[in-house]
Amino acid sequence: MVLDDLSTSLRGTLKKIANAVYIDSKLIKEIVRDIQRALLQADVNVKLVLQLSKKIEKRALEEKPPAGMSNREHVIKIVYDELVNILGDSRDLPIKKQIIMMVGLYGQGKTTTCGKLAIYFKKKGLRPAFIAGDVHRPAAYEQLKQIAKQVEVPIYGDKTEKNAVKVVKEGLAKLKRNNDVIIVDTSGRHKLEDDLIREMTDIFKTTKPDEKLLVMDAAVGQQAGPQAKAFNDAVDITGIVLTKLDGTAKGGGALSAAAEVGAPIVFIGTGEHASDFETFDPSRFISRLLGMGDIKTLLEKAEESLKGKDAEKTARRLMSGKFTLYDMAEQMDMISGMGPLSKIADMLPFGVSGKMKDVDMNDTQDKLKKFRVIMNSMTKDEMNDPNIIKSSRVKRIARGAGVENRNVKELLKYYNMTKKMMKGLSGNRKMRKNLMKQLQFGT
Numbered sequence: 001m002v003l004d005d006l007s008t009s010l011r012g013t014l015k016k017i018a019n020a021v022y023i024d025s026k027l028i029k030e031i032v033r034d035i036q037r038a039l040l041q042a043d044v045n046v047k048l049v050l051q052l053s054k055k056i057e058k059r060a061l062e063e064k065p066p067a068g069m070s071n072r073e074h075v076i077k078i079v080y081d082e083l084v085n086i087l088g089d090s091r092d093l094p095i096k097k098q099i100i101m102m103v104g105l106y107g108q109g110k111t112t113t114c115g116k117l118a119i120y121f122k123k124k125g126l127r128p129a130f131i132a133g134d135v136h137r138p139a140a141y142e143q144l145k146q147i148a149k150q151v152e153v154p155i156y157g158d159k160t161e162k163n164a165v166k167v168v169k170e171g172l173a174k175l176k177r178n179n180d181v182i183i184v185d186t187s188g189r190h191k192l193e194d195d196l197i198r199e200m201t202d203i204f205k206t207t208k209p210d211e212k213l214l215v216m217d218a219a220v221g222q223q224a225g226p227q228a229k230a231f232n233d234a235v236d237i238t239g240i241v242l243t244k245l246d247g248t249a250k251g252g253g254a255l256s257a258a259a260e261v262g263a264p265i266v267f268i269g270t271g272e273h274a275s276d277f278e279t280f281d282p283s284r285f286i287s288r289l290l291g292m293g294d295i296k297t298l299l300e301k302a303e304e305s306l307k308g309k310d311a312e313k314t315a316r317r318l319m320s321g322k323f324t325l326y327d328m329a330e331q332m333d334m335i336s337g338m339g340p341l342s343k344i345a346d347m348l349p350f351g352v353s354g355k356m357k358d359v360d361m362n363d364t365q366d367k368l369k370k371f372r373v374i375m376n377s378m379t380k381d382e383m384n385d386p387n388i389i390k391s392s393r394v395k396r397i398a399r400g401a402g403v404e405n406r407n408v409k410e411l412l413k414y415y416n417m418t419k420k421m422m423k424g425l426s427g428n429r430k431m432r433k434n435l436m437k438q439l440q441f442g443t
C-alpha cells in the first residue's frame, strides 16, 4: 500500500468516529484536527488542507444524515467525499489503436512506465510496441530494449541516429501495421528547457500522438502542480502518470497538486517492477487508503443492527433491475465468502435457486476465478453495459485474459441469466416484500 503513514492516521481517525459514544462538536473538532495533521504530514498544500478541514467541519456540524444513515456513517461519508474531491477528476485511457507519447524530465520514470503501459494494454487484448525516441542518452535504447524483451513487445530504435523525429517516423512506418498501441519513449532534461520543448513539439507535429502523458516522480511533492502546468502550457498534455508513490510518505502533495492543473492523473506507479502500476480512480484510491472495508466492520460492531441493513441494501440494488458486471463481480465475491447472497439464494423459490445451481455453478470457485480474470480485460464501458460486447470485443477480451473466446461467451451467458433472474425477482412484488422482511430480520 502506498502512503502507509497517511493511511494509518486516517484509519485511526475513522476508528475514533466509529467507536464514539456520541458524535458531538467536540469529537468533530478533534477529528478535523487529526485529519489536518495527517494531510500536512503527507505534504498536502496548507491552503488546501485548511479549505478541506473547514468544509468537513461545517458539513459534519450542519448537515443531517439522510434517512437510513446513522450519524457515524454520515460523518465518515463526509470525510470520504471531501478527500475524494481534492484528488480531482479521473480519466481512463481508451482501449483502442493509438499513439502514446511519454514526456517528462530526467529520471522520472518514463522508460519504466513504457513497460508498465505495455502490460496494461496487453491485458486488455491490444498489441503494444515501443519506439525508442530518447536519442540523447546512449544507454536509453538498451534500457527500453531490455524492457521490451521482458514484457515481450516489438521495439524500433536506431542507436546511431541523433534525430528523434526521424527515429519516431521510421518506427511508426515499421510498427503501425501490426501493432495497436505505439508507445513512444522520449528523452528528458534536467528542467523544462527550450530545446526540450522544441524536440517534443517537432515529434508531435510529425506523429500526431493521441496521448501525451507527463510522467512525474511523486517525490516532487507540491512542485508537481507547477511542473505539470509548465508542461501543459508547453505541449498540452492529456494525462499524468505519477510514479514512485511507493517511495515517499509525501505523495499526498503530488496527488493533490496534480489534480489542480486540469490534467487528470491516469496512472500511478507503485514500484520498480512492470506490474507495479494501477489506473487511478480517486474514489477507489481513497476507499483503500481509509480501509473502507475495515470501517464497515467497525461500524457493524458499533451498531449491531447494521448487518441486516447491509444485506438489505445489497438485495435492493440487485433487484432494482439495473445489473452490471460490477454487480455480478460483487455477487460472485459474496458467493465465495458465503455472504448475504447465499442468504438470498436460500430464500428463492426452489425452481430459481435450483436453476442457478445447475447453470455453470459446478466448480464454482474455479469458474469464478476465471470470470474475474476475464473481467479484468474489460473496459469500464463493457463492465457497465455488457451488451456492447460483440464478437470483435470478445476476441480482444479473450486475448487479453489469455482464455478462449468461448470462455468470454460463457461469462456473458451467465451474466444474462443472472440478470434475467434478478429482473424476475424485482417484478414479483410479493416475493420482494418477503425477501426484504427476512433480510431486515434483526434490525
Ligand SMILES: Nc1nc2c(ncn2[C@@H]2O[C@H](COP(=O)(O)OP(=O)(O)O)[C@@H](O)[C@H]2O)c(=O)[nH]1
Pocket: 104, 105, 106, 107, 108, 109, 110, 111, 112, 113, 188, 215, 243, 244, 245, 246, 247, 268, 269, 270, 271, 272, 276
Ligand atoms: N520505486 C519506484 N521506482 C520507479 C518507479 N518508476 C520508475 N522507477 C525507477 O526510477 C528510475 C528512473 O526511471 P526511468 O524510467 O529510467 O526514468 P526516465 O529517465 O524518465 O526514463 C529507475 O531506477 C526506475 O526503476 C516507481 O513507480 N517506483
Ligand SMILES: [Mg+2]
Pocket: 110, 111, 112, 134, 140, 185, 186, 187
Ligand atoms: Mg528514459
